[in-house]
Amino acid sequence: xxxxxxxxxxxxxxxxxxxxxxxxxxxxxxxxxxxxxxxxxxxxxxxxxxxxxxxxxxxxxxxxxxxxxxxxxxxxxxxxxxxxxxxxxxxxxxxxxxxxxxxxxxxxxxxxxxxxxxxxxxxxxxxxxxxxxxxxxxxxxxxxxxxxxxxxxxxxxxxxxxxxxxxxxxxxxxxxxxxxxxxxxxxxxxxxxxxxxxxxxxxxxxxxxxxxxxxxxxxxxxxxxxxxxxxxxxxxxxxxxxxxxxxxxxxxxxxxxxxxxxxxxxxxxxxxxxxxxxxxxxxxxxxxxxxxxxxxxxxxxxxxxx
Amino acid sequence: xxxxxxxxxxxxxxxxxxxxxxxxxxxxxxxxxxxxxxxxxxxxxxxxxxxxxxxxxxxxxxxxxxxxxxxxxxxxxxxxxxxxxxxxxxxxxxxxxxxxxxxxxxxxxxxxxxxxxxxxxxxxxxxxxxxxxxxxxxxxxxxxxxxxxxxxxxxxxxxxxxxxxxxxxxxxxxxxxxxxxxxxxxxxxxxxxxxxxxxxxxxxxxxxxxxxxxxxxxxxxxxxxxxxxxxxxxxxxxxxxxxxx
Numbered sequence: 001x002x003x004x005x006x007x008x009x010x011x012x013x014x015x016x017x018x019x020x021x022x023x024x025x026x027x028x029x030x031x032x033x034x035x036x037x038x039x040x041x042x043x044x045x046x047x048x049x050x051x052x053x054x055x056x057x058x059x060x061x062x063x064x065x066x067x068x069x070x071x072x073x074x075x076x077x078x079x080x081x082x083x084x085x086x087x088x089x090x091x092x093x094x095x096x097x098x099x100x101x102x103x104x105x106x107x108x109x110x111x112x113x114x115x116x117x118x119x120x121x122x123x124x125x126x127x128x129x130x131x132x133x134x135x136x137x138x139x140x141x142x143x144x145x146x147x148x149x150x151x152x153x154x155x156x157x158x159x160x161x162x163x164x165x166x167x168x169x170x171x172x173x174x175x176x177x178x179x180x181x182x183x184x185x186x187x188x189x190x191x192x193x194x195x196x197x198x199x200x201x202x203x204x205x206x207x208x209x210x211x212x213x214x215x216x217x218x219x220x221x222x223x224x225x226x227x228x229x230x231x232x233x234x235x236x237x238x239x240x241x242x243x244x245x246x247x248x249x250x251x252x253x254x255x256x257x258x259x260x261x262x263x264x265x266x267x268x269x270x271x272x273x274x275x276x277x278x279x280x281x282x283x284x285x286x287x288x289x290x291x292x293x294x295x296x297x298x299x300x301x302x303x304x305x306x
Numbered sequence: 307x308x309x310x311x312x313x314x315x316x317x318x319x320x321x322x323x324x325x326x327x328x329x330x331x332x333x334x335x336x337x338x339x340x341x342x343x344x345x346x347x348x349x350x351x352x353x354x355x356x357x358x359x360x361x362x363x364x365x366x367x368x369x370x371x372x373x374x375x376x377x378x379x380x381x382x383x384x385x386x387x388x389x390x391x392x393x394x395x396x397x398x399x400x401x402x403x404x405x406x407x408x409x410x411x412x413x414x415x416x417x418x419x420x421x422x423x424x425x426x427x428x429x430x431x432x433x434x435x436x437x438x439x440x441x442x443x444x445x446x447x448x449x450x451x452x453x454x455x456x457x458x459x460x461x462x463x464x465x466x467x468x469x470x471x472x473x474x475x476x477x478x479x480x481x482x483x484x485x486x487x488x489x490x491x492x493x494x495x496x497x498x499x500x501x502x503x504x505x506x507x508x509x510x511x512x513x514x515x516x517x518x519x520x521x522x523x524x525x526x527x528x529x530x531x532x533x534x535x536x537x538x539x540x541x542x543x544x545x546x547x548x549x550x551x
Contacts, residue, residue, distance in 0.1 A: 054402045085392070
């Protein structure tokens with residue numbers, strides 16, 4: 001996704017003179033092509049994210065469309081108050097992109113994990129919160145984000161995500177994308193666990209459980225029309241995210257179910273309320289937290305029995 | 307009140323002599339930008355904007371009234387003409403102002419950006435993050451004025467977090483820094499004129515001020531960081547300031 005992001009923002013910058021890139025001293029060589037489009041529209045803001053976010057808001061207040069990019073914890077939790085006051089309170093079109101989200105940087109330890117970003121950014125008035133599942137959906141999110149009048153957060157992985165969309169899909173912020181239709185169970189995935197989700201669906205279908213797979217790329221605004229229909233169509237819905245169980249997609253769907261008293265069960269897959277203190281790869285961390293295809297398929301089967 | 311009286315001379319110099327603004331077209335792209343980064347000086351800014359003609363002075367009768375726009379900190383630009391950024395949380399105005407100055411560069415505009423910070427505000431790390439980026443980018447159209455009244459909310463600013471030597475700090479961060487008497491109009495105008503000459507560095511004007519300036523019983527008394535004057539005190543202050551009817 002990282003390379004697709006760099007490529008897409010370069011294309012968007014070549015089409016729109018308002019697009020400007022701010023990086024927090026990462027992406028060595030990643031933005032060389034962007035700089036070829038217009039070097040004056042690329043700023044390495046250094047390891048100083050609070051200032052970077054304020055600068056972005058100032059640019060947006062002046063009519064530009066800044067895209068702020070660094071590793072997820074540093075472009076979200078590190079500078080949350082700047083996002084809140086400078087971007088959201090002023091309601092300006094700042095696009096915040098966090099790379100290496102969830103457990104993408106598992107081996108770098110909890111300082112580089114991002115399992116809270118969806119939760120905290122979702123609380124901010126006027127903020128759209130997006131989690132594309134592959135490179136092409138990311139490109140669609142970028143195009144949609146830069147057409148918004150307010151702030152948008154896009155949570156992306158690192159590299160090597162499986163291809164889900166063969167071309168850039170039509171995408172509307174706040175509307176789900178149905179990746180694979182089904183009729184018994186719906187797996188609602190936000191972001192980087194889509195390959196595991198699709199494999200879980202394959203395993204469930206093999207056991208005679210017709211499974212719909214949905215890319216819930218918009219955590220906010222939530223597609224409540226889809227959810228309302230899903231509540232009557234499915235025996236069970238499961239939310240899937242490489243994010244803590246507190247505050248992310250699972251919580252957003254649970255809040256909706258509570259608000260409308262929706263008659264559907266929900267399973268929530270995500271990480272528990274803890275820091276991972278041992279060393280581990282992304283695959284190790286996903287296994288530890290039950291976020292593999294096999295773990296999720298088994299949990300769905302057990303829930304349907306219960 | 308104390309924080310307003312220490313910066314009101316700076317705001318007056320800016321709005322009546324320095325800033326290129328058009329009250330008929332307050333969002334004109336080529337206008338100079340001013341940000342009151344020390345948002346708690348909002349009452350002073352509200353008054354100066356009214357006297358400059360952005361809105362009628364009578365509007366200020368609604369200061370602090372429920373449902374109104376004149377709060378203890380500036381609202382967002384969409385809610386009051388003349389405001390460039392909603393401040394109140396310290397350490398935000400300079401980064402936003404730097405973004406505006408960099409936008410001018412991209413958009414090939416010639417406007418200048420001014421931000422008034424408090425000395426207490428210089429506690430915030432984001433101020434120094436911003437100072438370094440402004441220096442590395444050689445943003446010479448950016449001018450910070452530090453309203454150096456030597457107090458912050460609960461104590462002497464030097465004692466809370468060691469500020470001295472403040473001008474030297476800004477110089478060490480790659481800025482031009484000058485020290486002036488922040489209540490001497492000619493000295494302020496001279497400093498702004500030197501900033502306007504340009505160069506390669508951003509400019510910091512360290513304005514030595516007195517908290518509560520102009521009202522004998524408020525001057526350099528930090529109780530007036532929070533205190534609201536009684537009607538009697540207001541009347542007395544107006545006489546001292548020469549604005550009594």
